[in-house]
Amino acid sequence: MSKINIDEIRARKITDSFDRQAMMQGFGAKITAISEGGVTLSAPIQPHALQQHGFVHAGLTFALGDSAAGYAALTMMPDDAEVMTAEMKINLLAPATGEQLIARGRVIKPGRRLFVTAADVYALKGETETHVAILQGTMVPV
Amino acid sequence: MSKINIDEIRARKITDSFDRQAMMQGFGAKITAISEGGVTLSAPIQPHALQQHGFVHAGLTFALGDSAAGYAALTMMPDDAEVMTAEMKINLLAPATGEQLIARGRVIKPGRRLFVTAADVYALKGETETHVAILQGTMVPV
Amino acid sequence: MSKINIDEIRARKITDSFDRQAMMQGFGAKITAISEGGVTLSAPIQPHALQQHGFVHAGLTFALGDSAAGYAALTMMPDDAEVMTAEMKINLLAPATGEQLIARGRVIKPGRRLFVTAADVYALKGETETHVAILQGTMVPV
Amino acid sequence: MSKINIDEIRARKITDSFDRQAMMQGFGAKITAISEGGVTLSAPIQPHALQQHGFVHAGLTFALGDSAAGYAALTMMPDDAEVMTAEMKINLLAPATGEQLIARGRVIKPGRRLFVTAADVYALKGETETHVAILQGTMVPV
Numbered sequence: 001m002s003k004i005n006i007d008e009i010r011a012r013k014i015t016d017s018f019d020r021q022a023m024m025q026g027f028g029a030k031i032t033a034i035s036e037g038g039v040t041l042s043a044p045i046q047p048h049a050l051q052q053h054g055f056v057h058a059g060l061t062f063a064l065g066d067s068a069a070g071y072a073a074l075t076m077m078p079d080d081a082e083v084m085t086a087e088m089k090i091n092l093l094a095p096a097t098g099e100q101l102i103a104r105g106r107v108i109k110p111g112r113r114l115f116v117t118a119a120d121v122y123a124l125k126g127e128t129e130t131h132v133a134i135l136q137g138t139m140v141p142v
Numbered sequence: 143m144s145k146i147n148i149d150e151i152r153a154r155k156i157t158d159s160f161d162r163q164a165m166m167q168g169f170g171a172k173i174t175a176i177s178e179g180g181v182t183l184s185a186p187i188q189p190h191a192l193q194q195h196g197f198v199h200a201g202l203t204f205a206l207g208d209s210a211a212g213y214a215a216l217t218m219m220p221d222d223a224e225v226m227t228a229e230m231k232i233n234l235l236a237p238a239t240g241e242q243l244i245a246r247g248r249v250i251k252p253g254r255r256l257f258v259t260a261a262d263v264y265a266l267k268g269e270t271e272t273h274v275a276i277l278q279g280t281m282v283p284v
Numbered sequence: 285m286s287k288i289n290i291d292e293i294r295a296r297k298i299t300d301s302f303d304r305q306a307m308m309q310g311f312g313a314k315i316t317a318i319s320e321g322g323v324t325l326s327a328p329i330q331p332h333a334l335q336q337h338g339f340v341h342a343g344l345t346f347a348l349g350d351s352a353a354g355y356a357a358l359t360m361m362p363d364d365a366e367v368m369t370a371e372m373k374i375n376l377l378a379p380a381t382g383e384q385l386i387a388r389g390r391v392i393k394p395g396r397r398l399f400v401t402a403a404d405v406y407a408l409k410g411e412t413e414t415h416v417a418i419l420q421g422t423m424v425p426v
Numbered sequence: 427m428s429k430i431n432i433d434e435i436r437a438r439k440i441t442d443s444f445d446r447q448a449m450m451q452g453f454g455a456k457i458t459a460i461s462e463g464g465v466t467l468s469a470p471i472q473p474h475a476l477q478q479h480g481f482v483h484a485g486l487t488f489a490l491g492d493s494a495a496g497y498a499a500l501t502m503m504p505d506d507a508e509v510m511t512a513e514m515k516i517n518l519l520a521p522a523t524g525e526q527l528i529a530r531g532r533v534i535k536p537g538r539r540l541f542v543t544a545a546d547v548y549a550l551k552g553e554t555e556t557h558v559a560i561l562q563g564t565m566v567p568v
Contacts, residue, residue, distance in 0.1 A: 026190040066200055108517070231515060250418060258418070302478070309474075371517040
């Protein structure tokens with residue numbers, strides 16, 4: 001995992017929280033990079049993540065993008081805060097197929113009560129990365 | 143499963159498509175009602191569907207609501223069409239906890255190229271049904 | 285204006301706030317009904333509210349729906365609070381044309397920090413009311 | 427107006443369409459830049475564009491961002507196509523105040539039936555540009 005501009009304690013808080021997300025674990029998702037205001041996740045594309053056409057289910061694309069955005073927000077929240085999604089919107093750009101799903105979340109605007117966040121999700125097939133979804137939404141510290 | 147105002151062949155098309163959604167199967171989701179323009183899904187709340195606070199992961203709440211909305215649209219699409227989500231937005235109303243998650247999808251406006259849809263998601267804990275999310279989005283026939 | 289289940293002071297607060305919205309005034313918008321958790325607005329469809337095809341500009345449809353949702357939230361906020369939109373999503377259902385635009389806003393879920401709201405917008409042409417847009421979004425007390 | 431990577435005829439189509447948007451004209455909005463897949467608009471912040479707190483009404487922020495995104499899509503659509511908004515979501519980042527509102531729209535993903543677009547809106551006060559809103563939505567050729 002790459003860590004840029006973020007101290008060890010804060011990075012540990014993010015990974016500990018992520019490790020307790022049973023659903024993310026069930027999909028084999030991992031944090032691959034953390035920086036101040038940005039988190040990258042990846043997950044293998046497995047049979048149990050597909051929909052009826054053999055593409056990744058929009059639910060997993062959403063879950064990975066939403067988690068990346070949420071943890072990006074958590075990097076900038078007070079030490080004792082946890083993060084919850086208030087609302088999130090996804091636009092799907094292309095069917096997701098291949099070996100790996102990658103989500104890059106970032107903070108657009110931090111705040112005391114609301115964090116506006118965004119995420120991009122990509123599908124990796126061989127050497128080709130396809131942009132499959134964009135997400136925009138609001139995270140709240142709890 | 144309750145079927146209202148929908149013929150047997152159309153209902154079969156919906157259930158066959160749903161049965162091929164590996165991710166929905168993995169979460170134990172079932173269709174519980176189909177009508178013209180409306181589909182209800184339910185899924186047990188299981189350990190592998192949770193996030194770090196022990197509530198249902200927003201990804202599953204989204205996936206169930208999105209699927210209910212998509213299949214609601216499919217009830218009104220041409221026989222040879224399948225359905226894909228173009229975009230979807232979710233507002234989370236309350237943490238989801240209990241035994242069962244229920245999603246009721248409906249068509250707001252059918253169209254030749256775009257279907258505007260909505261869904262409500264509820265968590266059932268004992269006798270109490272809590273409204274946990276609303277979704278609004280666009281489905282396309284493919 | 286119809287007032288249902290709402291006291292005079294609260295209704296006055298809403299109308300006073302609305303009267304200070306220069307943009308709403310510029311479009312001739314009026315409050316036509318207030319209840320606890322619901323506000324209806326209407327505006328004449330005038331030449332300066334149109335886009336390039338002669339239909340109502342999505343900006344006005346949005347503005348009216350957003351205002352109806354915001355004031356619906358304000359009916360349930362503390363006396364000294366004002367309301368601001370945190371985020372809002374609109375799906376357009378049909379081109380808006382006719383004499384009058386009507387927006388019905390409602391609170392889906394009140395909260396201390398966030399109010400989830402929705403609105404429906406209709407265009408009135410003669411006796412025919414066409415459903416032209418649905419909105420879903422978040423209001424915050426300030 | 428700056429024109430980059432776009433031929434004269436296409437640029438003329440965009441400006442002609444924009445000039446027929448009565449609502450944009452009423453707010454004094456202008457196209458300030460056009461490129462393949464990108465359009466920038468600006469509008470003076472005038473008294474009739476305000477809401478009850480003296481900030482720019484979310485309706486105008488939305489209208490300007492939505493128009494910038496729509497015209498960005500139109501730069502990549504067939505010659506005989508016009509553009510309509512199917513759906514759009516806005517997250518407001520900060521109150522908009524100052525002399526000028528600027529919206530930069532761009533195409534995220536062009537398509538035959540759907541264009542996924544985004545826009546950023548800024549308020550210019552003296553030398554300071556404040557990021558006031560982000561938009562994400564779908565445009566359709568008609």
